[in-house]
Amino acid sequence: MAAAAPPMPRGAPAGEPTYGDVNRDIIKTLAPPGKRWFLGMAIVLSGLAFGAFCWALQLRAGIGVTNYMPPIFWGTYITTFVFWVGIAHSGTLISAILFLFRSGWRSAVYRASEAMTVFAVMTAGLFPVLHLGRAWFAYWVFPYPNVRGLWANFKSPLVWDVFAISTYLTVSATFLFMGLIPDIAAVRDQATGWRRRVYGILSFGWRNSDREWHHFMRMYLFLAALSTPLVLSVHSVVSWDFAMGIVPGWHATIFAPYFVAGAIFSGCGMVITILVPLRKLFQLERYLRVRHFENLAKLCLLTSMIVSYAYITEYFVAWYSGNPIERASFYNRAFGGYWWASWIMITCNAFVPQLLWFKKIRTSIPTLFVISLFINIGMWFERFVIIVTSLSHEFEPWQWTSAYRPNWIELGILLGSFCWFSMWFLLFVKFFPSVAISEVKEALPPPGREHGRGGH
Amino acid sequence: MATPPVASMRSGVAGVFGNLDAALLALRELKAHGYANLTVYSPAPRHEFDDLLAKKESPVRLFTLVGGLTGCALGFAYAISTSLDWELITGGKPIVSLPPFVIIGFECTILFGALITVAGMFLNARLPKLRKAAGYDPRFSNDKFGIVAFGGPAQVAAAEEIMRAAGAEEVNDV
Numbered sequence: 196m197a198a199a200a201p202p203m204p205r206g207a208p209a210g211e212p213t214y215g216d217v218n219r220d221i222i223k224t225l226a227p228p229g230k231r232w233f234l235g236m237a238i239v240l241s242g243l244a245f246g247a248f249c250w251a252l253q254l255r256a257g258i259g260v261t262n263y264m265p266p267i268f269w270g271t272y273i274t275t276f277v278f279w280v281g282i283a284h285s286g287t288l289i290s291a292i293l294f295l296f297r298s299g300w301r302s303a304v305y306r307a308s309e310a311m312t313v314f315a316v317m318t319a320g321l322f323p324v325l326h327l328g329r330a331w332f333a334y335w336v337f338p339y340p341n342v343r344g345l346w347a348n349f350k351s352p353l354v355w356d357v358f359a360i361s362t363y364l365t366v367s368a369t370f371l372f373m374g375l376i377p378d379i380a381a382v383r384d385q386a387t388g389w390r391r392r393v394y395g396i397l398s399f400g401w402r403n404s405d406r407e408w409h410h411f412m413r414m415y416l417f418l419a420a421l422s423t424p425l426v427l428s429v430h431s432v433v434s435w436d437f438a439m440g441i442v443p444g445w446h447a448t449i450f451a452p453y454f455v456a457g458a459i460f461s462g463c464g465m466v467i468t469i470l471v472p473l474r475k476l477f478q479l480e481r482y483l484r485v486r487h488f489e490n491l492a493k494l495c496l497l498t499s500m501i502v503s504y505a506y507i508t509e510y511f512v513a514w515y516s517g518n519p520i521e522r523a524s525f526y527n528r529a530f531g532g533y534w535w536a537s538w539i540m541i542t543c544n545a546f547v548p549q550l551l552w553f554k555k556i557r558t559s560i561p562t563l564f565v566i567s568l569f570i571n572i573g574m575w576f577e578r579f580v581i582i583v584t585s586l587s588h589e590f591e592p593w594q595w596t597s598a599y600r601p602n603w604i605e606l607g608i609l610l611g612s613f614c615w616f617s618m619w620f621l622l623f624v625k626f627f628p629s630v631a632i633s634e635v636k637e638a639l640p641p642p643g644r645e646h647g648r649g650g651h
Numbered sequence: 652m653a654t655p656p657v658a659s660m661r662s663g664v665a666g667v668f669g670n671l672d673a674a675l676l677a678l679r680e681l682k683a684h685g686y687a688n689l690t691v692y693s694p695a696p697r698h699e700f701d702d703l704l705a706k707k708e709s710p711v712r713l714f715t716l717v718g719g720l721t722g723c724a725l726g727f728a729y730a731i732s733t734s735l736d737w738e739l740i741t742g743g744k745p746i747v748s749l750p751p752f753v754i755i756g757f758e759c760t761i762l763f764g765a766l767i768t769v770a771g772m773f774l775n776a777r778l779p780k781l782r783k784a785a786g787y788d789p790r791f792s793n794d795k796f797g798i799v800a801f802g803g804p805a806q807v808a809a810a811e812e813i814m815r816a817a818g819a820e821e822v823n824d825v
Contacts, residue, residue, distance in 0.1 A: 349734060351741075355751070400784075
């Protein structure tokens with residue numbers, strides 16, 4: 196929500212929706228769900244149930260039911276944890292950082308991205324617990340007064356992570372909900388019966404008055420300004436979970452920016468993956484336009500280039516350091532037992548996105564969807580490569596292994612995490628406007644100025 | 652538009668505008684005629700209204716500042732005081748190692764800053780609003796702008812004239 200409607204290159208004005216159209220079209224997405232929604236929900240809940248079953252087995256028998264083997268005790272779960280934290284990041288990039296940059300195109304896509312952020316952090320937050328053999332002691336990571344008199348070790352990156360992730364979840368959920376308030380009020384004003392009452396409570400009695408907007412806009416600006424350093428810090432802290440260790444392949448100063456760029460890259464890919472079906476299902480073509488996808492594709496291309504540069508730098512520094520252990524670790528990464536994971540990562544994250552140089556590809560929604568799937572896969576493998584291959588080739592040759600593969604229990608929990616995420620998203624799109632009503636209006640010419648876009 | 656039964660009972664009027672420029676014109680005229688007790692409703696934030704209403708800078712920013720500084724102090728105080736509570740040397744580092752505590756301080760700065768900012772918005776915007784706002788129309792969250800002017804009967808009648816002249820679609824009693 197820019198204080199001044201930002202100048203934007205727009206398509207043909209004939210296709211511009213009016214304020215009334217925006218209300219009608221977006222509130223229509225909240226209509227009682229049809230067969231397709233229920234089918235989607237059934238699939239998602241089945242996957243989630245399977246994930247829960249796998250976890251139940253693990254709780255019963257212990258972490259030994261996974262394929263974890265010394266020295267690889269950080270495997271699929273931590274890989275997936277970092278993957279989901281990364282997915283969260285582009286939501287904040289789009290909602291907060293692009294807001295500060297006054298990028299008008301964000302208004303159509305930011306709500307879905309911000310919701311994605313919150314649900315992705317909620318998914319990521321499960322994994323440190325899933326990773327524990329005795330999950331019922333998960334509360335030990337929180338610093339609280341206890342009979343042992345001991346407190347958390349604030350010099351440990353794992354404790355920093357607890358603070359970073361819980362702050363991120365709280366602030367991004369707050370940011371999402373605050374942005375929703377004016378839209379919930381719009382839904383309330385068109386709802387009837389008990390729905391009107393529920394949305395009335397959720398809107399806090401918002402009335403679109405000048406006083407409300409005046410303070411709301413300031414709050415929104417400051418939340419964006421606070422979220423921006425927060426998002427950069429969160430993935431930096433996650434990267435320090437690794438970089439603070441002396442494991443070859445982890446102990447690198449480039450990790451923080453490298454992880455942040457990777458996170459935004461993966462998140463932009465996921466935004467495309469989510470928006471394409473959303474647009475199709477709810478016929479939101481007038482709001483989620485090709486230029487929005489093209490801009491997301493450009494962000495993917497940019498961040499892919501940064502990530503590729505980080506890959507090159509990692510290898511260069513390993514060679515240039517002259518450290519034989521570091522060199523051996525990186526040689527193993529590309530040509531050792533896990534060569535396939537490394538090359539999937541490089542292909543999906545560095546090579547495939549190069550197609551986005553072509554405008555034809557950037558503006559073809561089906562092609563973008565396919566590329567976004569490659570990005571999702573590639574970024575999961577990036578974390579797998581960093582975590583598993585580094586652990587598999589530390590200092591002591593007798594420990595070297597390439598035998599670790601996720602087994603069906605780990606893969607079941609991975610599948611369950613995707614279903615958990617999708618479940619929240621499916622619920623969200625039916626209860627709340629997944630395109631921001633008031634922000635889309637703000638970016639449109641106001642009533643009476645539809646022709647000629649006067650005023651700015 | 653029905654005329655009010657008892658003119659002297661009128662305490663305010665709400666103009667409904669389907670056109671931003673008409674609403675701006677009405678607001679400009681009302682301001683020029685010295686109306687101070689005005690509420691403007693807009694389906695999306697429009698800076699033109701803020702410019703005309705000449706609003707002061709929102710105090711929400713002070714909440715952000717105070718919240719952020721409080722969070723920062725609490726974060727450091729927490730890490731330092733709990734480290735001193737049980738002096739256990741880890742990694743051969745001093746008990747109070749400020750560089751890693753910066754991360755705790757930073758995260759708490761953001762957390763408290765954000766939450767107190769939201770509290771500041773709620774206080775200043777007078778939310779939650781439990782009662783109906785006088786003059787509010789559900790169309791103001793759809794595609795209409797609204798201006799509500801309060802005052803004595805004569806002022807209200809004049810305000811109605813101004814709104815109609817500016818191009819209000821409807822002018823209703825509040």
